[in-house]
Amino acid sequence: MGKMVLVFVLLSLVQVLAVDAVDRVKIWPMPKSVSHGHGSLYMNKDFELKTEGTKYNDASGILKDGFSRLLHVLQVAHVVDGNSSAADTSLLLQGLHVLVFSPDDELQYGIDESYKLSVPASGKPVFAHLEAQTVYGALHGLETFSQLCQFNFTTSVIEVPMVPWTVIDQPRFSYRGLLIDTSRHYLPLPVIKNVIDSMAFAKLNVMHWHIVDTQSFPLEIPSFPKLWDGAYSISERYTFADAAEIVSYAQRRGINVLAEIDVPGHALSWGIGYPSLWPSKECQQPLDVSNEFTFKVIDGILSDFSKVFKFRFIHLGGDEVDTSCWRVTPHVRKWLTKHRMNESQAYQYFVLRAQNIALSHGYELVNWEETFNNFGNKLSRKTVVHNWLGGGVAKLVVEAGLRCIVSNQDKWYLDHLDTTWQQFYMNEPLTNITNPEQQKLVIGGEVCMWGEHIDESDIEQTIWPRAAAAAERLWTSYNKLAKDPRQVTGRLAHFRCLLNQRGVAAAPLAGPGRVAPEEPGSCYSQ
């Protein structure tokens, strides 16, 4: 018995050591490659951004603002008033030298987001180095750098422990999304901006804006100014300038905005301003497929969108279409008969015509998976199929040669409160897809924060920390992902506390989504 106990103790020790070794690196999501040492540097009070030798002129200040935000998040949690200049100057980190190789700051799908960050152990003077192809890769590097730093309570100075650091990093998937829904509840501008800020902390890069749905139409559409009559109230609306502001705010943080109009279902609110978009006053959705005005409105919306939403993709919805209103409304039924279409053909006709309109405005397309499930071979080859129903469809989509975004509701719907962060973490987009060419067609995944029970009062804690678990799945190389989520609990708890320190209301890890703390205790052990 004595021996068995000893073996058990040794095994436990090994486990603890292994966990410790992993746990010492607290970066979330885990970079592709990390090495570190055991030294410490102290940040100079006048920690500076140096850009000598860079090819990127930062005319729009994206890098400069990113650096200011870095300083802000480092200084927000405590008063940094130590006398760093008293320290040994060879251990005083003077600044960060950033080299960006591409002069272009267009944010677009598929841009290079890689970066290389190194922090030496000493020097005269000591500078950290950050290299990236694009300024957006550099922003990721700044975020990683912020996670290497910590406040030293003895000296009241920010320190960088465990130097020297070398981090080489790039994302596994180029589409790493989060959906917000401003139709079921209006989300004020500052709330959306806070969501964008927090997304950048987790290296997510697409905010999918489900703008409008059955319940409300909050956005101004200049071409059809009565559409936002479908808003909940006069104050729960976004001007077109507000939309541009959201896009610009996101872009400066490396985040694309994917705008969605969900047609022909999920569009009842369109008819508040333009009732002729309804099949009839008694039967109000899907949009009237028989009315040319319907497509004129879609064209107007997408024409307006193309001036503001510069992301390559537009989301055209296409899910959950109940065509019974088309069947029971005499003039639509007549039109169907005339055009020799049954309801499902009319559904296909609508989706494809909307796709063509979007293509004419220069967009590639995203549609919910029902469109693929019903007439996948008819969809434009520029379609990305957005999975949501269950697992499994991604394999079929990429076998058909189309691209796919994974959001299976059983694992990546944030409004499913009973889905735990562990389930979010373990949801693998490439499940059962082994052909490397097909794997490339899975462009990424997205967690969805549907708004039926979500408003400003509960959005942050419903998103975080579970979205962060998915963010690591989408960012981190497959071979660096934990096979057992218990291996990352401590690091995710650390990231959750980091979010809290930055003012993001991330919920405790324990239990399902958005739980209150069960009892008094440390942030790190909840």
Add this chain to the structure above:
Amino acid sequence: MGKMVLVFVLLSLVQVLAVDAVDRVKIWPMPKSVSHGHGSLYMNKDFELKTEGTKYNDASGILKDGFSRLLHVLQVAHVVDGNSSAADTSLLLQGLHVLVFSPDDELQYGIDESYKLSVPASGKPVFAHLEAQTVYGALHGLETFSQLCQFNFTTSVIEVPMVPWTVIDQPRFSYRGLLIDTSRHYLPLPVIKNVIDSMAFAKLNVMHWHIVDTQSFPLEIPSFPKLWDGAYSISERYTFADAAEIVSYAQRRGINVLAEIDVPGHALSWGIGYPSLWPSKECQQPLDVSNEFTFKVIDGILSDFSKVFKFRFIHLGGDEVDTSCWRVTPHVRKWLTKHRMNESQAYQYFVLRAQNIALSHGYELVNWEETFNNFGNKLSRKTVVHNWLGGGVAKLVVEAGLRCIVSNQDKWYLDHLDTTWQQFYMNEPLTNITNPEQQKLVIGGEVCMWGEHIDESDIEQTIWPRAAAAAERLWTSYNKLAKDPRQVTGRLAHFRCLLNQRGVAAAPLAGPGRVAPEEPGSCYSQ
């Protein structure tokens, strides 16, 4: 029957009209006196602060910063890019002329917080006028002004509808508090600052900081540097400079910080750093009454506090003291015998000695009501008794000639999620107190956000909107308070949506505390 129905209809109409008339003024809390007209002004793009003729030089920038925050909250919800200068200049509001009569900017209990705000209907040029005795009264006026303004979606300019306005205002009670608890859960600095910001929106003026309790000791105490060894973790701590930052941040927003050390119970965490403060390692609280070191530590803490916490009052706790550890610990028991004290006498001895230490550092005192209930006639006359157990004690306290703060847990404990905003609203501090001299001794009330199940992830929506209901009870003249909370539902919902627009996660009004929205819908009708 026909006639009765008609009467009923008429009555209903009258009710609707009455509600409408009240509802047009959306200010929360309701000012002492308000009048308005039916005109509209547009804010100039370069809306300016004018202070000519003021006696207050604003050397520390409190007014200037308050004005910047005003502009920020007005502009945060939408892009303000309309061309206001195109409007008729006689309807263009050029700025706000602020006169502060007192040159002094010391924030202290009982200062004059009144203000008078007027916005004319037109002029050449048009300026709004704000007069106040103190800069802190002026800050309240700025908040009220912000609530008169709204974004005009047609012109994309901020407008002031219903001009001319005249608002004459002052608080009913001089102590309007909110308790936060950083011992049960650590609250990061940005979170505390957000709470302070939101308090100012509701014209609350005291943040009662329950710093330390049984579970953790998060604050650095320079005189006894091991005390914060009782923190949950090295990062869940506040430096002394952090405390000063909190006090300064609050003060610049007109909010006093009432620091609390809760002795002799609720102090187990003190002994992590100094175990001799415990009766024994086996029996760890209350603090060891027999040990002179205990009072030396209290003296050290209060000496340090007096450098940072400049509010007139210090809170010394004194609640829920279970003295059994004193009874069962041999050396304490011996001491009791030697000094001929029973346990309850020792409790009294401890509280009074702590009071004397606080008095020696220039503080007046707040103690939880058990001290009054047990030996009220022995308490220093400089004591304010803090009610929490139930209703009724306030009457006894003021009859005894002491001052009182009302926080009866059945109505004003925010952690009681089943207490509705209506109950918060209707809790009257002067219940059964009719003598005007005794009424004056009720200096105010406080809502308490105890932290057992509260951290960064749920604090804002647990506080708001219920704390706002109490804030109106504490601010608004008794005769202007609604006798039936249904009369203010619409206005409170409006304030809740205003908080949301400013990024404060105030919860829906419907149901108990911190509910998620039940279904899709407008902020204003949840």
